Amino acid sequence: MKGPVLLVEDDPSDARLIQRAFGKMDSSVAIFRLTNGDEVVSYLSGEQPFDNRNAYPLPCVVLLDIKLPRRSGFEVLEWIRRHPSALNRLPIIMLTSSRHSVDINRAYDLGANSYLAKPDTVPQLEQMASEFQRYWLSFNESPDLHGSPNQLRRS
Amino acid sequence: MARQSSLLPISTARSSIISDEVFRLLVNNVIDYAIFVLDPEGHIHSWNKGAERLMGYTSREIIGKHFRIFYSEPDLTANKPMLELQTAKASGDFQEEGWRIRKNGSRFWGSVLITRIVDNNGKLLGFGKIIRDLTERRLSDLRYRLLVQGVEDYAIFSMDANGYITSWNVGGERIKGYKPEEIIGKHFSVFYTPEDQARSLPEMVLHTAATQGHFEGEGWRVRRDGTPFWASVVVTALRDEEGHLYGFSKVTRDMTERKKLLDTIRQHSQELELRIQEREETSAELEAFAYSVSHDLRAPLRAIGGFADALREDCAPTLGQQGLDYLNEITNATARMNALVQDLLEYGRVSRINLSLGSVSLSEAVKQAIDQLGSDRRGSLTVDVPAELRVESHPQVLAQVVLNYLTNAFKFHEKDSTPAVHVFAEQHDDHVRLSVRDNGIGIAPRHQERIWQVFERLHDRETYPGSGIGLAIVRRAAVRMHGSCGVDSESGKGSTFWIELPASKNGAER
Amino acid sequence: MSDRSLPSILMVEDEASDAILLLRGFEKAGVLNPITHLKNGDEALAYLAGIGQYVDRSKYPLPVLILLDLKLPGMSGLQLLQWLRTQREIRRIPVVVLTLDRSPSSINAAYDLGANSYLVKPGDPVEIAKVIEAIQRYWIELNEPPPLVMGAKNDPG
Numbered sequence: 068m069k070g071p072v073l074l075v076e077d078d079p080s081d082a083r084l085i086q087r088a089f090g091k092m093d094s095s096v097a098i099f100r101l102t103n104g105d106e107v108v109s110y111l112s113g114e115q116p117f118d119n120r121n122a123y124p125l126p127c128v129v130l131l132d133i134k135l136p137r138r139s140g141f142e143v144l145e146w147i148r149r150h151p152s153a154l155n156r157l158p159i160i161m162l163t164s165s166r167h168s169v170d171i172n173r174a175y176d177l178g179a180n181s182y183l184a185k186p187d188t189v190p191q192l193e194q195m196a197s198e199f200q201r202y203w204l205s206f207n208e209s210p211d212l213h214g215s216p217n218q219l220r221r222s
Numbered sequence: 223m224a225r226q227s228s229l230l231p232i233s234t235a236r237s238s239i240i241s242d243e244v245f246r247l248l249v250n251n252v253i254d255y256a257i258f259v260l261d262p263e264g265h266i267h268s269w270n271k272g273a274e275r276l277m278g279y280t281s282r283e284i285i286g287k288h289f290r291i292f293y294s295e296p297d298l299t300a301n302k303p304m305l306e307l308q309t310a311k312a313s314g315d316f317q318e319e320g321w322r323i324r325k326n327g328s329r330f331w332g333s334v335l336i337t338r339i340v341d342n343n344g345k346l347l348g349f350g351k352i353i354r355d356l357t358e359r360r361l362s363d364l365r366y367r368l369l370v371q372g373v374e375d376y377a378i379f380s381m382d383a384n385g386y387i388t389s390w391n392v393g394g395e396r397i398k399g400y401k402p403e404e405i406i407g408k409h410f411s412v413f414y415t416p417e418d419q420a421r422s423l424p425e426m427v428l429h430t431a432a433t434q435g436h437f438e439g440e441g442w443r444v445r446r447d448g449t450p451f452w453a454s455v456v457v458t459a460l461r462d463e464e465g466h467l468y469g470f471s472k473v474t475r476d477m478t479e480r481k482k483l484l485d486t487i488r489q490h491s492q493e494l495e496l497r498i499q500e501r502e503e504t505s506a507e508l509e510a511f512a513y514s515v516s517h518d519l520r521a522p523l524r525a526i527g528g529f530a531d532a533l534r535e536d537c538a539p540t541l542g543q544q545g546l547d548y549l550n551e552i553t554n555a556t557a558r559m560n561a562l563v564q565d566l567l568e569y570g571r572v573s574r575i576n577l578s579l580g581s582v583s584l585s586e587a588v589k590q591a592i593d594q595l596g597s598d599r600r601g602s603l604t605v606d607v608p609a610e611l612r613v614e615s616h617p618q619v620l621a622q623v624v625l626n627y628l629t630n631a632f633k634f635h636e637k638d639s640t641p642a643v644h645v646f647a648e649q650h651d652d653h654v655r656l657s658v659r660d661n662g663i664g665i666a667p668r669h670q671e672r673i674w675q676v677f678e679r680l681h682d683r684e685t686y687p688g689s690g691i692g693l694a695i696v697r698r699a700a701v702r703m704h705g706s707c708g709v710d711s712e713s714g715k716g717s718t719f720w721i722e723l724p725a726s727k728n729g730a731e732r
Numbered sequence: 733m734s735d736r737s738l739p740s741i742l743m744v745e746d747e748a749s750d751a752i753l754l755l756r757g758f759e760k761a762g763v764l765n766p767i768t769h770l771k772n773g774d775e776a777l778a779y780l781a782g783i784g785q786y787v788d789r790s791k792y793p794l795p796v797l798i799l800l801d802l803k804l805p806g807m808s809g810l811q812l813l814q815w816l817r818t819q820r821e822i823r824r825i826p827v828v829v830l831t832l833d834r835s836p837s838s839i840n841a842a843y844d845l846g847a848n849s850y851l852v853k854p855g856d857p858v859e860i861a862k863v864i865e866a867i868q869r870y871w872i873e874l875n876e877p878p879p880l881v882m883g884a885k886n887d888p889g
Contacts, residue, residue, distance in 0.1 A: 080525030087532060156843040164520050168879040175824035175878045180848045182876040187524060187560055189531030195874060202870040206863060208850040210843040211836050589737065
């Protein structure tokens with residue numbers, strides 16, 4: 068049983084349109100939205116109010132915006148990749164309106180698995196949601212987030 | 223010869239090691255010094271090779287003659303020869319430098335030493351005389367002195383080994399204000415400020431010159447009237463042939479005017495640097511602003527467009543035809559605004575500080591632009607861009623330039639006409655010109671400058687849509703890539719837009 | 733036919749039969765990007781580093797995506813991945829592991845070394861074509877690749 072997709076998006080309109088696009092797909096995977104960087108850290112750490120892992124299971128993949136209140140997407144990414152547990156393998160996909168090469172390079176350098184630019188139109192968004200789900204939820208093999216952390220992790 | 227040697231056994235030559243004969247040969251063969259012996263009355267008693275070379279007489283001609291023939295008329299009138307002998311006789315020797323006369327009547331400057339020769343009983347046997355030709359040195363000394371005396375722009379003076387001034391020129395008088403009689407004999411530290419004197423700068427200068435050969439420096443010095451001036455100073459140690467320090471020469475130049483100029487220039491350059499820094503900060507702020515535009519301005523646009531799409535998809539039946547028409551207006555406006563933001567970002571991108579340039583294939587850039595043209599392309603398009611042409615440029619920015627030209631070339635046509643666009647390029651010397659010619663509506667000469675400005679439009683948006691930024695991007699890009707751009711056009715006769723860029727150095731080899 | 737102006741995909745695969753199936757998959761999925769097929773890790777390293785016969789980047793361009801088998805003769809896929817992530821110019825190139833190995837230890841190790849994604853090669857040719865199509869749609873069309881320092885700068889001559 069795969070964990071949910073964690074959508075970290077502060078813009079309510081963007082979040083609603085993305086959730087709508089995901090909702091059109093036939094998928095058993097839930098999408099769970101968070102609105103700022105601190106919340107992601109709390110969620111993944113299992114802190115209040117996310118301390119019930121049955122209600123808030125570890126995600127199988129995170130969709131992460133860059134510009135976020137409190138803690139930026141880059142800071143969240145860095146926090147995850149430096150986490151002492153196997154959680155540091157969690158696939159992170161940036162989903163942002165920035166196509167700045169500086170941002171793209173930084174995301175890959177910090178260990179993002181993929182970088183997606185927010186589409187401008189609903190049909191493009193729907194297509195993106197569809198490809199995303201097919202790729203990450205059915206084809207891609209998820210890492211084991213509960214096992215022992217590996218020493219190989221690149222810094 | 224035997225006669226000459228009879229008088230030679232003087233003082234030290236009586237050694238058991240060096241025979242009279244050896245000593246005689248030595249003296250006789252010395253050529254740089256005239257060495258000869260006079261009898262007590264002044265008649266020449268011996269003559270060496272050096273004497274023959276210097277004076278021009280052979281020993282046969284001269285022996286027995288009185289040595290007064292080496293003197294000029296004035297010297298003879300003053301009875302100089304006999305006075306010299308008297309001095310040598312009385313005090314042991316006589317030394318001087320002075321003019322003497324050669325056999326051929328020419329003068330030379332000689333360094334002269336006359337030594338008394340006495341026997342063991344103190345009886346005068348005669349005089350030994352040594353003369354060295356110093357004419358060359360004398361003349362160069364004279365020339366040098368005249369030169370130094372006459373120099374006005376430099377204070378040139380000499381000092382003894384302790385720093386006391388021994389000579390003074392007009393430059394010194396002019397720059398420092400002292401007359402020779404006021405300053406000769408004074409210590410050179412009077413030129414220094416009290417502060418510099420207190421920290422022993424004059425001593426340091428002499429020490430440096432003495433140990434390293436010379437001292438060079440710039441600094442404030444004081445004139446006689448107490449006013450300061452900015453001096454450029456060179457102090458050189460003077461050493462005799464044996465290396466003993468006997469004094470210093472000092473050359474001082476008044477650089478006050480130049481110092482003022484330099485200070486002004488330095489101040490200006492500092493101000494300039496400050497301004498550049500401010501400007502760079504402004505650029506960075508602008509870039510940050512452009513970034514904000516991309517994120518913050520486009521977010522609500524996505525929302526407007528997105529929810530319009532969602533409305534169309536989810537609620538079409540309840541909207542009715544009129545509602546759907548309005549929705550289309552919203553969607554179109556959103557797309558237009560998106561394009562505008564996109565163009566502004568592009569404009570910001572080509573204005574960025576770091577645009578790394580390299581060799582780019584022109585035909586590749588044109589091909590890339592044509593690929594991006596999409597639905598704007600209609601009518602005919604012919605391309606004549608030689609594959610070997612390469613320009614110093616930035617690949618994406620160059621493609622953007624070509625795309626903007628192409629978009630315009632296809633756009634500005636009468637409604638019912640068919641566009642025919644021709645892209646061609648040729649190399650002229652060290653630059654390459656790429657042209658995009660169309661058969662469209664053309665541009666009146668009086669508008670041909672305005673079109674390159676941001677947001678400048680010649681037509682209403684409904685007839686020819688667009689942001690009005692495209693050509694501003696082109697111009698900005700051309701400048702940033704060290705090139706130029708322009709248009710040749712007449713109203714109604716089509717336009718040819720061009721961009722010129724530096725050709726890549728290796729272009730011909732490819 | 734592939735289009736030389738499109739960015740290329742590097743496929744590192746030693747099994748000849750698998751390679752044929754994958755290449756067919758690309759064809760079926762309508763992928764126009766040129767595919768560079770290399771048979772072992774050492775060759776892939778030489779290609780990516782641009783050394784030996786691969787000096788000319790205009791002939792051997794840097795790929796926009798690497799499909800990497802893990803079990804390779806000589807240098808293993810994981811070793812190649814580990815090396816790649818330390819390279820200044822090319823460290824960000826996305827790497828999708830495509831292998832028969834579905835053991836959790838291999839999957840974890842691949843992610844730990846910086847693999848962007850991990851796919852298991854299906855045996856069935858139809859399924860392979862589906863995977864390839866998903867790769868194409870996601871990594872080539874959807875994903876924003878890291879900007880590579882290519883073209884003018886590395887262009888020799």
